[in-house]
Amino acid sequence: MAPRANWKGFLRLSLVTCPVALYPATSDTEKVSFNQINRKTGHRIKYAKVDADTGEEVAAEDIMKGYKVDTDTYIEVSKDELDDIALESTHTIEIDEFVPKADIDNRYLIRPYYLVPDGKVGHDAFAVIRETIRSMNKVAIGRVVLTNREHIIALEPLDKGLMGTLLRYPYEVRGEKEYFEDIQDVKITKDMLDLAKHIVEQKSGSFEPDAFEDHYESALIDLINKKRAGVTPSAKTAPKSSGNVINLMDALKRSLATERQAAPAPKAASSSKATGKKPRKAVAGQREMLLPISGKRTAKEEPKVQAPKKAEKPARPSVRSKKAG
Template sequence: MHTMWKGTISFGLVNIPVKMHAATENKDIKLRNLHKECRTPVKYQKVCPNCDKEVENDEIVKAYEYAKNKFVVLDDDELENLKKEQTDKAVEIMDFVNLDEIDPIYFEKSYYLSPNDGGAKSYGLLRSALQDTGKIGIAKMMIRSKEQLAVIRIYENTLVVETIHYPDEVRDVKDVPNVPAENNAEEKELETAKMLIDQLSADFEPEKYEDEYRTALMELIEAKKEGEEVTTAQETPQPDNVTNLMDALEESLNRAQKDKSSKTKQKTAPSKEKKKVAK
């Protein structure tokens, strides 16, 4: 399993060297965009609308737009220094709380933790302490250049980091439109709904749930492959340096001839005027 982060988790004077691994993966089927006419993948370019030209990565800087079309530019060194200040710190568990105190709306992404070299004993110590107390740890850590609020808990005998949103990242429910303030259902309707919920209640078994759309899409793709309903993108001819040089020479020659012709006409024009005056 790929290691995406290495660091130290600490609580009190106990330090646990750990590695972090993604606990989930995106199974979405990625579809490419092709040009309908020639079946070639569409290329997306970064273009500056002011200069009307394509911009290379090394020509791009990061900035914060604090007002319409007004920016504060931040250079890479400044951002890297901020990042380093955070990543050099050990991840310290600030508080221990009960899991049921955190609403699921706060949860974001899960990562597995494994002990790094020499960390097996302290890893097991924290795991046992969390199991016996029923608590989870709250900590802050840097992941992908962002300071994350995180939960450290146990999942099937493995420590897990669960990133959670900061309170100001969760939108106020008062901003949700058209939510009725009171329940206006009749008593009979409510009782029937509760009976239906009771009949459909079951233990949570994640294995029985399936992404039916993804399955159907893969079946469609495989059927088209077997029926040879496939297309091959045409290779875009890449001009070599010789062709480019020849084009440049011919274009330069054409421009030089035009310039020469234009200058000749300008020189001959006054002489004709002089002849008319002489007559």
């Protein structure tokens, strides 16, 4: 089932308007997450909003926003006052201009969204706007209000819909000069550059995100499985230091030799498109979790690894059978 829309309103290009919905294009819900619990009781920790001076808990209706101007001095701003300054873009994404995609500095990119027609009407207008952007080979720049703040959004065609990427304002992007000014100007010899290029060639390939693996996520899953089964995880040995490299040319030569040895044998069809097979998902290990982390497992999705009956009660006091949260 598709996630709930983050925003609903209208997309407008001059006099052409259509109802649209904005959905998040990324998600962190599949990642392993933890709750904080009391070590002594196993109960989940919760946070209360309290007065910083009196220590008393404050009811939600008594909480308002304040802008700090000095120590213990705030300018109070009510919700009604914030609503009064809301712009028209609260309900409309107005396309202001079209720019080449190459003109957008990557530092200004925040996060992607999917923009689709909302309901059964407006598909024609949506298609006109989408194909206009596609035919010009440019990116449409507009404004949208999310979480009470106005954002710049860059729209570009993606299959049958539009992908909208939120952009930062200039004041949110730090200049690079103060960070780069102490980098020394060094002369690179042609031999060094040639060796480095050979290393790059050995590591070159096509961008296939399905082949990426979140190693830390896999380690978390393995750790939780072991503790659930009553197995004490073994301490990881620290990797041995290879020492400081003095000769850069020697390091490049050894790196190239290592990459050549590690290079896999050429395949007849290296990409998933050539084989016609779907690449394996990198975080497939989560389906084998003994604990249903996502909370969405159905009866048909039983874990592949079953915990032994004797492990129903944890062997170690740090693991509690009482559900935390």
